[in-house]
Amino acid sequence: MKKIIFLAIVASIGGFLFGFDTAVISGTTDLVKSQYALDDVLQGWYVSSGLVGCVFGVIVAGFASDKFGRKKALLMSAILFSLSAVGCAVASDFTYLVTSRLIGGIGVGVASMLSPMYISEIAPQSKRGMLTSLYQLAITVGILIAFLSNAFIQDFSLNSSLSEGLISKIFVSEQWRGMLGAETIPALLFFVLLLFIPASPRWLQSKGRTEEADAIIKKYNIESAKENQTHSEQGDQSKKYFKNRGIRIAIIAGAILAVLTQTSGINAIMYYGNSILQSGGADSNLAFQGQVLIGIINVLFTFIAIFTIDKIGRKKLLYIGVTTLIISxxxxxxxxxxxxxxxxxxxxxxxxxxxxxxSYGPVIWVLLSELYPTEIRGRAMSIAVLSLWIANTVVGQLVPWLRSEISEHGIFWLFAIFCLPTYYIAKKYLPETKGKSLEEIEEYWMNK
Structure with missing residues (x-):
């Protein structure tokens, strides 16, 4: 089990980078807006440019993960994270900066889909929810570290005696460069650690490479997936899956649920939280401190999901969480x-x-990583995650405009309304996957 936990932690670093990349932007929005004299539309484009990259990343990830494997695609994402961080730190103009954000977004899109998928494929069914939730925990830790990093760099810039040179430009006079460039370190660490993990044995079995899969299963004591082996021996079954009514329902329900997580308002807080807190009466330093507190709460409450999702189930946790969201x-x-x-x-x-x-945060990634058959998991999951990132992009682009049009209170009430359909989707279409193997979940959809 220790070996499997190690594999899950390494894959979860993709979630850390996802969280860091999407949260670090919040400390830079006003600084970049001021430096480049951006209007609301261009400020929204600065935030959502990375999200557009995520959309392309998911499209690439679906094909690449099914064709070349989860590990190789994750290695590609680590390289993109590194290029983006360095590019943002040395960007010569706004176009260069946005281009670097787009590249990083592609990395986020790939990792956001493949990290939880890899974990679900190596985890034992009794611990799959917990181990996949490590991915969401890593996202929240990445968000917290981004907030802490931003606050540290902001404090350094205000108290530093540096006045010239590249270091001064990156960390003092234009400190947003240092905030965005700090991602280089975890991105390089992710790349190195990925070299030490094996390919997904379930993916290998789906490609008929059973000897390689069996060797990995034996070495890491991973639960075997014999039904996958049967499918691989029968040849390409993807058309059969996509024609199946139950699988189509799973894909559509997963996509809708993914969209609803993004229209809940969480990323309005993550992307524009600093600005929202200042509009609520906080000064600049208090706003940075407030975002750090948000990050701490985000991490702490994710532990509730980790230790309960395999006990009380995905759906009950979702119901409790959504009710909390609407009221708050x-x-x-x-x-x-x-x-x-x-x-x-x-x-x-x-x-x-x-x-x-x-609730929403960990449950969506657990469900999306386990709802679909292994042979088409990359492509099926890419549809749901693509929908998630498109919704995320739209929210990121529209929030500045909505804040001007319907003010802060109107935005929060709008997000509350968007949470309501989750009850219907979960009750009507989603099975409880707690304690079921991936093959049992596949059988449920095939017979629906």
Whole structure:
């Protein structure tokens, strides 16, 4: 089990980079807007450019993971993360900066799909929910480290005596460069560690490479997937799967649920939280500190999911979490509407983040990684994750405009409304996958 945990932790670093890359932007939005004199539309493009890259990354990941394997595609994402971080740090103009963000977004898109997929394929069924939730925990840790890194660099820039040279430019006069460039270190670490993990044995079995798969299964004591071996011996079964009504329902339900996680409002907090807190009455330093607190709550409450998702199940956790989101979003909007104290606004924002952290956040990645048959998992999951990133891009682009049009309280109430359909989708279409093998879940959909 220790070996499998090591594999899961290495794959989860993709989640760390996902979280870091998407959260680090929040400390740079106002700085970049000021330096390049951006309007609301261009500011939205700066934030959503990385998300557009995510869309392309997911498209690439679906094909690459089924064709070349999960490991090789993850190695590609590590290289893209590194190129993006360095590019952002030395960007000569806004176009160069956005291009670097696009490259990093492709890396995020690949890792966001393949890290949880790899974990689900090597994890024992009794621990699959917990181990796949490590991916969401890594995302939250990445978010927290990004907030801490931003706060540290911001403090360094205000108190540093450096006045010239490249270091001064990156960390003092244009500190957003240092914030974005800090991702280089974990990106390189991810690349190195990926060299020491094996290919997914389930993917190898789906390609008929049973001897290689058996060797990895034996070495790492991974549960064998005999039904996958049978499928590989029968040849390419992908057309059969995509024609099956149950599989099509699984793909559509997964995609809709993925979209709903993004329209819940979590990324409005992650991308624009610094600005939202300042509009609520916090000064610049307090806003940075507030985002660090958001990051801490995000990490702590993810542990609830890790230790309960295999006990109480995916659906119950989802129901509890969504109810928490709706109530807290309504109350956050109410606090902004009546211009309540910053403490009350922060309290309900933190409640919202906590609700997302123990439900929506981990549950979506667990479900998407286990709903689909191994032979088409890359392509099927790419549809859901592609939908997720398109929704994420739209939210990232529209939030500045929505804040101007319907103000802060209107945005939070709008997000609360978008949470409601989750109850129907989960109750009507999603099975409880707790305690079931990936092959048993496949059989459920094939017979639906």
């Amino acid at each position: 979003l309504f109350l956050v909007g109410l606090m902004f509407y009546f211009n309540a104290s910053m403490e009350l606004k922060m309290l309900f924002i933190l409640t919202f983040v906590a609700g997302f952290a123990f």
